[in-house]
Amino acid sequence: PLLPRIGSREELADLQGMLVSELSLLHSNAGGGDNRSGDNAASPAFLGGNFERDAASGGFRLIHRLAFDPDLLEFRGPLAHPDADIKEGSIILAVNGRSTRDARNIGQLLMDQAGKQVRLRVQDPDGDERNVIVTPVTGGAEYNLRYHEWEYTRRMKADELSDGEVGYVHLRAMGRGDAGQFTREFYSQLDKQGMIIDVRHNRGGNIDSWILTQLLRRPWAWFKPRSDYLYPNMQYSFGGHLVILVDERSASDGEAVADGFRRLGLGAAIGVRTWGGEVWLSSSNRQVDGGVTRASETGVFADGEWLIEGWGFVPDIEVDNPPHATYNGNDAQLEAAVAHLLGLIADDPRRWPEPPPYPALIPGSGFPTPWHEQHR
Numbered sequence: 532p533l534l535p536r537i538g539s540r541e542e543l544a545d546l547q548g549m550l551v552s553e554l555s556l557l558h559s560n561a562g563g564g565d566n567r568s569g570d571n572a573a574s575p576a577f578l579g580g581n582f583e584r585d586a587a588s589g590g591f592r593l594i595h596r597l598a599f600d601p602d603l604l605e606f607r608g609p610l611a612h613p614d615a616d617i618k619e620g621s622i623i624l625a626v627n628g629r630s631t632r633d634a635r636n637i638g639q640l641l642m643d644q645a646g647k648q649v650r651l652r653v654q655d656p657d658g659d660e661r662n663v664i665v666t667p668v669t670g671g672a673e674y675n676l677r678y679h680e681w682e683y684t685r686r687m688k689a690d691e692l693s694d695g696e697v698g699y700v701h702l703r704a705m706g707r708g709d710a711g712q713f714t715r716e717f718y719s720q721l722d723k724q725g726m727i728i729d730v731r732h733n734r735g736g737n738i739d740s741w742i743l744t745q746l747l748r749r750p751w752a753w754f755k756p757r758s759d760y761l762y763p764n765m766q767y768s769f770g771g772h773l774v775i776l777v778d779e780r781s782a783s784d785g786e787a788v789a790d791g792f793r794r795l796g797l798g799a800a801i802g803v804r805t806w807g808g809e810v811w812l813s814s815s816n817r818q819v820d821g822g823v824t825r826a827s828e829t830g831v832f833a834d835g836e837w838l839i840e841g842w843g844f845v846p847d848i849e850v851d852n853p854p855h856a857t858y859n860g861n862d863a864q865l866e867a868a869v870a871h872l873l874g875l876i877a878d879d880p881r882r883w884p885e886p887p888p889y890p891a892l893i894p895g896s897g898f899p900t901p902w903h904e905q906h907r
Contacts, residue, residue, distance in 0.1 A: 557808030564822025579608020705736025735783025
């Protein structure tokens with residue numbers, strides 16, 4: 532009876548979504564297809580910082596410029612480009628010759644300017660004024676810059692709280708790009724005594740088995756070149772203590788990797804109960820216009836019980852992040868993870884070993900004493 536009332540492709544997807552929701556399974560949804568879209572939309576652009584109104588000048592004062600890993604310049608925002616170098620405390624007085632005095636916010640003057648050169652009139656903190664050319668970014672690109680800042684500052688915080696003993700790796704999702712991020716950040720911290728694997732906000736994917744494989748590998752011997760640092764065998768393995776962080780936004784494969792982490796005895800999980808979707812799906816049932824109505828179809832079980840679906844993964848140590856404190860920059864879950872690892876390190880240090888003395892020479896021969904003679 533609802534079919535005659537459908538007036539658009541979006542409404543058809545709504546109806547299909549209502550029907551598939553009767554399964555009461557997460558990972559089930561409907562959408563896509565031959566939707567109409569206009570070409571006359573204008574989107575705001577962004578500069579990579581937070582601003583507030585400066586009452587004296589009528590401009591917008593930069594109160595925070597997004598931080599970034601100096602080794603990853605692709606996450607450098609427009610304000611941090613060396614040609615601009617607009618520092619916190621600077622005031623934007625005009626955008627493309629238009630005064631900021633009458634604008635409600637700086638975004639009003641940046642509408643439809645993403646990817647285009649924009650001239651800013653800037654008053655530096657010392658009072659000097661100058662013209663600066665920047666290239667604002669889209670909302671999606673600035674979201675990526677802000678997410679990176681969060682990841683980077685989490686890593687710096689873990690390093691600060693542990694005096695360099697605890698490493699940190701965050702996974703936004705569980706796809707190809709996330710495998711690349713894991714490779715870059717995990718393997719560069721193998722000399723730490725502890726490591727936090729953070730899957731908070733993780734959107735899922737399908738690389739949990741690969742991640743767990745990397746975490747299961749442990750050093751059993753060490754290579755020591757004559758004039759270089761030692762490194763483990765197996766190569767690129769981590770021998771320190773591990774912990775995994777989860778929250779209410781850890782979803783799908785982010786939940787699966789946390790469950791496998793605990794079941795394989797890799798360490799404790801800290802945070803709050805996760806999203807709760809563990810009946811997996813495919814997108815193979817495409818419709819004639821490219822849309823899809825996905826019904827979850829592949830459950831996961833272990834030890835005689837179905838996992839996670841409808842309830843979520845419950846961590847070993849429950850720690851919530853209060854909203855107001857989190858907004859102010861605190862991270863109780865990260866702090867709990869560092870404290871947990873420092874306790875494990877105190878009881879069981881995991882520093883890389885010092886190499887033993889080189890074998891003694893047989894007197895007068897110039898040859899090392901045979902191994903069986905040294906260990907007789």
